Amino acid sequence: MSKLVLVIEDDEIVRASIFDLLEMENFNVVGAGDGVSALSLAREVKPDVVLCDMYIPEINGCGVLEELRKTWSREEMPFILFTSDYDPEIRNRAFALGANDLILKPLDIDDILNSVYKATGITPQSPQ
Incomplete structure (x- = not known):
């Protein structure tokens, strides 16, 4: 089963580039362009990892992280900030x-x- 990555980035070109990169590595990818949408989507799909820009509209990356940590631990939903x-x-x-x-x-x-x-705890040699 492929891992699900939530990409949170307001720049559509950057977000699409990250999508392409991760999909080429056999990850499933969903995305949001702002913090409010990202929190809603994260609660709905429960991604295996979140990759989030710091400066996004509505709620910044640290705000998204803080909200997610109220429900999920670092191990349950890893969060990578850029x-x-x-x-x-x-x-x-x-x-x-x-x-x-x-x-x-x-x-x-x-x-x-x-x-x-x-x-995600996987290696490039075993992408699933």
Whole structure:
């Protein structure tokens, strides 16, 4: 059974690129463009991992993370935050809220894949 990844990114081109990348690796992917939609979708589909931009409309990435952690642990729903903000305070806050990983933009294919594979507990050699 393929793992389900929720991608939360307001830039449709970036979101589509991440979709393509993950689908090529045999992940199932769903997406949202803002924090409110993302929370609703996460509660509905219960993804195996969440990949979320920090700066999205409605509720930012840390806000989404904080809400999800009220229901699911780091192990139950791994959360990977990505941001272009190099501020250590954001990194510290993300990990304090229960992020599993933080990726700095510009996004690198290997960083995304390594983080998602680690979060799902599978390897590229066994994509399901």
